[in-house]
Amino acid sequence: MPFEPDAVETVTFDSYSTLVDVDAAERALADRVADPEPISRLWRLRSLEYTLVANYLDAYQPFYEMNRDALQYALGVHGVDVGPDERDEILAVYHELEVFDDVRDGIERLREGGYDCYVVSNGDPDMLSSMVAHADVDDLLADTISADEVETFKPAAELYRHAAARTGTPIDGIVHVTAGWYDVMGAKHAGMQGAWVDRKGRPWEPVAGDPDLTVTSFHDLADALGC
Template identity: 65%
Template structure:
């Protein structure tokens, strides 16, 4: 059960939580007849690569993981693009669409005295552009990248490291994410894990429930602030 009284700071995932990874379909649509399956495979493989990397010591920055995943997705769907075109598609990750409730909700938390941080698999350059594009740099107290520990989610090491950077114990942090494995990783590490279920989908049928489920970041802010 979610306990607002023990929240000293809030951390947010980035991709699919603050910015919409599905917006890459526009860049794909200029080169692919049916961009949706390519986009979905790209995203799935990108996450799968990070999970495998944690176990076989094959770390590389997330941007490079994303590049490899895009290459694979294009190859599977027999899409022939030049290296320059592939890089143009990949570059859309620097300017993904921002969900409409992001700035308003984080501003409410910030103004209420809750330090807000981003904790992401993205490497620092990706996160710098994401924060700038989202227009939330003035509201954040910090950004933590998996690159700093060369370990991806859902490894406990990343959340524990994030807690050190935030300066609060894990049990006083609440992590908000649209990614189920991120929520599970956070709760496993001792944080309260909030599942941002924008798509109104089912929760994964193993390893317990999220601490809290919300349809939007606005709804999370309402719950934390008692509005």
């Protein structure tokens, strides 16, 4: 259905790939392998797949641990042998990922327009705390909401409903903003509006419907909300 800006009371954001650039994790691999890009891509893919499987098997563990296991798998597939300490040094890049250029100014516009802004993420609380501090947006966010609070990952409806309760907003009064197509669809399924951030000009996934709004930056979102 078309985006309904007048229904929006609260804005929630995903974290990784939405506020900060997970592709920057390649830098942590670059000093250790000749071709870091395929390892980084597999690392990210496996970490997401592990969360989906965990939801169905009741096998929750914090996302940082999921990410550690995914990194170990990706390194092993590509024949890279690193010890636990070196692996954890690579993993620590998630505490210092680069923030996208439009994030701070875009959220400032939303705040000035009267919208409370939250992060809703699979990341565990320590990851989110460091991510928000490094991105320099802690003063703009009302709070961060972690999957760890319900021990259930996206795109399970339980997490989005929990987020709505935490924000004190009716679920249909929230627009969830994310670069993840599955996150858009999870939010919509739970009752939120879903806005897809397409910074890279990629095609939309042809499954399960369309986003309510597609933007290329947070400034486009602010425009859509009249900020």
